[in-house]
Every structure is written in C-alpha cells, then in structure tokens.
Amino acid sequence: MSIQIDHVTKRFGSQAVLRSVNLTVPGERTLVLLGPSGAGKSVLLKIVAGLLEPEEGDVQVDGVSIFDAPERAVAAVRRRTGLVFQYSALFDSLTAAENIQFGLDDGLARAPSPELRARVEETMSWVNLEPEAATKYPAELSGGMQKRVAIARAIAGGQRYVLYDEPTAGLDPVNAEAVAQLIRRLQRELGVTSLVVTHDLDLAGRVADTVALLDGGRIQVEVPACYLDSIDHPLIQVRRRARPLHVA
Amino acid sequence: MFGVAARSALSLDLGLGRYVLTLIRNAAAAGSLARSCIKALRYRRVYLPLTFTQVWDIGVSSIPLVLLVAMISGAVTSEQSGYQYNVGTMPASITGMVVTASVLTELGPVVTALVLVGRVGARIGSELATMVVSEQVYAVRSTGRDPVLYLALPRILAGALAVPALVMIADAGGMLAGLGLAVARQPITVADFLEGARSYFYPFVLWFSLIKGLLFGVCITFTACLVGLRAEGGAAGVGRATTSSVVASTVIVMVGDLVLVRLLGVFK
Numbered sequence: 001m002s003i004q005i006d007h008v009t010k011r012f013g014s015q016a017v018l019r020s021v022n023l024t025v026p027g028e029r030t031l032v033l034l035g036p037s038g039a040g041k042s043v044l045l046k047i048v049a050g051l052l053e054p055e056e057g058d059v060q061v062d063g064v065s066i067f068d069a070p071e072r073a074v075a076a077v078r079r080r081t082g083l084v085f086q087y088s089a090l091f092d093s094l095t096a097a098e099n100i101q102f103g104l105d106d107g108l109a110r111a112p113s114p115e116l117r118a119r120v121e122e123t124m125s126w127v128n129l130e131p132e133a134a135t136k137y138p139a140e141l142s143g144g145m146q147k148r149v150a151i152a153r154a155i156a157g158g159q160r161y162v163l164y165d166e167p168t169a170g171l172d173p174v175n176a177e178a179v180a181q182l183i184r185r186l187q188r189e190l191g192v193t194s195l196v197v198t199h200d201l202d203l204a205g206r207v208a209d210t211v212a213l214l215d216g217g218r219i220q221v222e223v224p225a226c227y228l229d230s231i232d233h234p235l236i237q238v239r240r241r242a243r244p245l246h247v248a
Numbered sequence: 249m250f251g252v253a254a255r256s257a258l259s260l261d262l263g264l265g266r267y268v269l270t271l272i273r274n275a276a277a278a279g280s281l282a283r284s285c286i287k288a289l290r291y292r293r294v295y296l297p298l299t300f301t302q303v304w305d306i307g308v309s310s311i312p313l314v315l316l317v318a319m320i321s322g323a324v325t326s327e328q329s330g331y332q333y334n335v336g337t338m339p340a341s342i343t344g345m346v347v348t349a350s351v352l353t354e355l356g357p358v359v360t361a362l363v364l365v366g367r368v369g370a371r372i373g374s375e376l377a378t379m380v381v382s383e384q385v386y387a388v389r390s391t392g393r394d395p396v397l398y399l400a401l402p403r404i405l406a407g408a409l410a411v412p413a414l415v416m417i418a419d420a421g422g423m424l425a426g427l428g429l430a431v432a433r434q435p436i437t438v439a440d441f442l443e444g445a446r447s448y449f450y451p452f453v454l455w456f457s458l459i460k461g462l463l464f465g466v467c468i469t470f471t472a473c474l475v476g477l478r479a480e481g482g483a484a485g486v487g488r489a490t491t492s493s494v495v496a497s498t499v500i501v502m503v504g505d506l507v508l509v510r511l512l513g514v515f516k
Contacts, residue, residue, distance in 0.1 A: 051386050078392035089383040103391060153387075 001027030001062060003048060003161060003195060008057035010043055017043050019217035020057065025210075030187050030194040032208035032225070034201070036235055039214045041197040042086065045165050048195060049083045050074065061161060082154025086166040088146040090138040096149045097134035100124065103156040123156045127182060144175030151182060155192070162186065164196040168203050180206040201236065204228060274474075281396065281474050285404060288397040298402035299409070306368050306403070306469070307410025314414050315421045317363050321355045322347060322422030323429040330434040340436040344444025347426035352453045353512060356419035357460035358505055361468065364411060365497040369472040372403055373493030376476025377486040385477065400473040404466060411465025412458045419457055456512050463508070464501050471497045 003025040010018040017040040025031040035041045046052040048059050050066045059066050061077045069077075082103070090099050100120045101112055112120070124134060127148040138146055147167065154162050164183065168176035180203050186192040187207075196207060204211055208225035213233055221231055228236070288295065329346035376399060379385050388395045427441050472493045479489040 046386070049386075049390050051389055075392050078390070081390075083387070083390040085383045085387060087382065089387040091384055091387070092378075 001160065001193060003193065004060040005044070005048065006058045006060070008044065008047055008054045008059065010040070010047060010052065010054045016217055018054070021214070021217070021219055023212055023219060023222070025193055025195050027193050028187065028191045029209045030183065030196060030207050031210045031212060032196045032198060032204040033212050033214055034199060034204055034235065035214035036199065040217060041214055042165050044214065045163050045195065045197045049081065049163055050078060079157060080159055081161040081163065082157070082159035084147070084150050084154045084162065084164045084167055086169050088138070088150040090146055090149055090153075092138055095135050095137055096129070096141065097124070099138070099149055100152045100156050103153040119156065123152045126155070127152045128178065143170050144172070144178065147171060147175070147179055148182070151179070155186060155190070159192070161193045164194060164198075166198050166200070167196065168198065168200045176200070176203065183207045199235065201228070277478060278474055281400065281470070281477070284394070284396040285401050288394060288401045291397055294397055295401045295405065298398065299405045302402045302406030303410050306364070306406045307414060310364060310367055310410070310414060311417060313367060314360050314363050314418050317359055318351075318356060318418035318422040319425035321359050322351050322424070322426035325350045325355065325422075326426035326430045327433065330430060340440035341444030341447060343430045343434060343436060344427070344441035345448045346444075347423060347430070347441075348445040348448045351422035351426065352419055352449075352457050354505075356422055357415045357457050357464060358501065360411065360415045360418045360461065361464035361501045362498065364414070364465075364468055365494055365501060368407070369468045369493045369497040370490050372469060372472035373476045374486055374490040376473060377479030377489035380477060380479045381482055381485055395477065400477065403473055404469045407465035407469030408462055409465075411468070412461035415457055415461030459511070460505070460508055463504060467500045467504060468497045471500060
C-alpha cells in the first residue's frame with residue numbers, strides 16, 4: 001500500500017517542469033510536498049492522480065502502474081484514490097450532498113437509496129459539516145465549508161489514498177486548522193495514505209510524517225517531519241525567521 | 249527594400265503555417281471528441297437522464313425566442329414579397345408560395361440555428377470552459393469518469409433531438425405569421441395564400457427542414473462542447489471560448505446551409 005513515483009519527467013513545450021522526480025509515500029502515512037510557487041507541485045499531484053501524463057517515468061499506486069496497467073486495474077486504483085483540489089472544484093449545479101454522492105455513484109440517482117443517503121450523512125459528519133449544508137449549492141457555502149465538502153467527496157467512497165492540492169489555500173487560520181486536523185484524523189482513524197501539496201509550512205508541520213521539498217523540477221530534500229525546521233532552503237529559512245515552526 | 253519584402257513574406261509564411269497548424273490541431277481534436285462520443289454511446293443509463301435535462305434547457309426553454317424570431321422572419325418575408333411582387337399585377341397566390349419556400353427551406357432552420365448559436369452555443373461553450381478552468385472537469389476525471397460521457401454527449405444528443413423540433417415550431421410560426429400579415433395587409437384571402445403554399449410544397453421540403461435542424465443542432469452543440477472542453481486560462485479563457493463557440497458555430501451553420509442547399513436540388 002504505497003504511492004511510488006519513479007523518474008517522472010514532465011515538460012510543457014520546451015520547459016521541463018519536473019526532472020526525473022522520485023518519491024515514495026508509504027502506506028497509511030502522510031507525505032507533504034513543499035516548494036515555492038511554480039515549482040511543479042500541483043503538476044506532480046495531477047500526474048499521480050492520472051490527470052496528466054508524464055513524458056518519462058511512471059507512477060504506481062498499490063503496485064499498479066496508472067499509465068501502463070490495463071484500463072480495469074487503473075479504474076480500480078482511481079476508485080481508491082480521492083483528490084482534493086486547490087479551489088475545491090465542486091460542481092456548481094449540484095448541492096453539497098449531491099457533490100459528495102458523485103464520489104459514491106454516478107451522482108445521477110434522483111432518489112438516492114437509503115444506504116447511499118446514510119453514507120453521505122456519515123461522510124458529512126466525518127468532515128464536521130452540519131446537516132443543513134446538504135441542500136446548499138457551492139455558491140452558498142463558505143470557503144471552509146466548500147473545502148470540507150471537497151474532502152468529503154474525496155473520501156466518501158472509502159478511498160485509501162487522498163491527494164490534497166493546497167488544502168488550506170484561501171482559508172482563515174481557524175478553517176485551516178480544521179482541515180489540518182481532518183487530514184490527520186483520516187490518517188490515524190481510517191488509515192488513509194495522503195500526499196499533500198502545499199507551501200503552508202504550518203500545515204506541513206501539523207500533518208506530515210515526511211516532508212519533501214520540490215524546487216527546480218527536482219526533489220531537493222526528503223526528511224522526516226521532525227527535521228522540517230532544519231531544511232536549508234530559502235522557503236523554510238524565511239518562514240523560520242518569522243517564527244519557529246510548530247511540528248505536531 | 250528586398251529585406252523588408254523577404255521579412256514580410258517570411259512572416260506571412262509563418263502566419264499561414266500557424267493557421268494551418270491550428271486547423272489541423274482543431275480537426276484532430278474534433279475527431280477525438282467524435283470518437284469519444286461514439287465510444288460513450290453504450291452507457292445509456294448514464295447519458296439518457298442527462299440528455300433529457302439538456303433537452304429541456306436547449307429545447308423547451310428556447311421555444312419563446314425561436315418562435316418570436318421565426319414569426320418576425322415569416323412576417324417580414326410576407327410583407328416584403330407583397331411589396332416586391334406588387335400584389336395586383338402578379339397572381340394573388342405568390343405571397344403564400346414565397347413565404348412557404350422561404351420559411352421551410354431557409355428561414356425556419358437557419359434562423360432557429362442562428363438563435364441557438366447565441367443562446368445555446370454560447371451557454372454550453374462558457375459553461376464547459378468554466379468547468380475546465382475551475383478544475384471541475386478534472387474533478388470528474390479524478391473519480392474515474394469520462395467527461396465526454398457526462399458533459400459533452402448529453403448536450404450533443406439534446407441538440408440533435410431538440411433542434412429539429414424547434415425548427416418545426418419555427419416553420420409553423422413563420423408560416424402562420426406570414427399568412428396573418430398577408431391577409432391583414434395585402435388584398436389576398438387565406439385561400440389565395442394556401443393555394444400558393446400548396447403549389448410550392450412537396451413532402452421532401454419538410455424532411456429537408458428537419459435534416460437541416462438535426463445537422464445544425466449537432467454542429468452547434470458539438471462545436472460548443474469542443475471549444476469549451478479545450479478552454480485554457482482563467483476568465484479570459486472562458487471569454488475566448490464563448491466567442492470562439494459563437495463564431496465557429498455561425499460559420500459552420502452558414503457553410504452547412506450552402507452545402508445542404510444542393511441536397512434540395514437533388515431530391516426535388
């Protein structure tokens with residue numbers, strides 16, 4: 001049970017965004033991928049999710065290559081993988097409950113079965129969403145609630161792997177803390193394996209087991225979270241000068 | 249002097265090359281979308297309910313606007329033919345004949361298509377482009393589902409179903425408005441008008457109108473889906489996709505009309 005990224009190279013035109021990136025996220029662990037803006041963190045996450053194809057290299061989830069394995073095996077891996085987008089990417093035309101339901105079935109059932117409804121309610125309570133939020137459309141929800149709906153959609157099907165793209169972007173400290181706690185709970189209580197892309201060092205300190213730093217298209221350093229403060233990189237140093245990092 | 253001419257020729261050449269490259273890329277993308285749609289046709293349980301929702305959005309809610317524009321077109325044709333043919337010197341049935349020919353073969357299908365380019369094509373283009381730039385399309389794909397099956401196919405099928413029906417409504421509305429205005433404003437009777445209409449009408453004209461509606465419906469929705477799903481960038485990208493959808497669909501409808509008019513000659 002792990003995510004294995006092997007020599008992944010991705011170019012946009014003549015510009016190489018990722019150069020032979022190697023990274024392993026062990027099962028039931030959380031790896032936080034740090035890096036300055038434009039370092040290619042989100043591109044790597046989309047490659048792991050199978051949304052972008054690398055020019056070179058491979059990604060294996062549960063030992064299944066998501067680019068070379070038969071379609072059926074890849075589909076099974078995708079069902080076990082949830083993705084939380086930077087700006088939530090909720091479907092505007094569906095309510096919060098329907099968005100979560102989309103992660104469970106095709107979201108088309110006009111009257112979802114009692115089991116499906118119970119699963120949606122259970123997932124909503126898991127991410128601390130009030131039942132009243134179920135019938136609201138994304139435009140009627142706050143940023144923090146949208147993020148929690150997005151997380152609920154990503155885990156509703158019992159996904160074993162969750163990929164987070166800047167999960168605290170645009171959130172106030174209270175909501176950012178709630179999201180950090182949620183990521184931690186998912187790992188501890190449900191055994192979810194997480195890959196978190198962020199440049200929020202507070203979040204990294206709170207949720208990571210391992211921290212990797214991506215810059216210049218390469219992994220510059222990969223250390224246990226307790227050594228986060230000792231990473232010698234401008235991104236960390238600037239933050240360290242501001243105030244000491246809190247590591248959970 | 250020579251240098252300037254050479255540079256101009258080179259830039260023209262490069263511009264032309266880029267244009268040709270874009271055309272090839274667009275054609276390849278269109279082929280790929282068409283192939284994906286055909287592949288997705290086996291998942292009826294998924295796309296049928298979504299198609300019916302889209303039929304409502306594209307078809308039923310467009311009826312008032314299509315009917316209004318078609319009635320105005322029919323009325324203008326009636327008025328214009330009465331004026332052009334100087335009723336009194338020509339047979340009284342001429343207005344019915346001209347209105348029938350114009351509305352069934354051209355105005356009904358083409359005016360409906362152009363109204364839908366603005367109303368439906370722009371909406372689909374901007375809706376899908378917004379979904380692309382806000383990563384909603386990625387969200388569909390991340391759940392292991394095909395965006396073509398969920399987003400494009402239902403809209404294209406709805407276009408194929410709804411537009412022929414709208415064309416029939418436009419045909420009827422245009423004819424009735426033409427008849428009403430002719431009787432009110434020209435020295436002719438309902439019987440004169442109907443005699444003219446009957447003298448032109450033959451069954452294939454109605455089929456021709458339907459075929460045009462079907463092809464225009466597919467072209468408008470397909471183009472809008474293609475452009476919308478290939479949008480890039482933020483708000484500017486959505487704007488570009490909307491404009492491209494309207495421009496491309498308008499050109500396709502007009503060129504399609506030019507090509508289809510030959511069909512009428514063949515089957516007459």
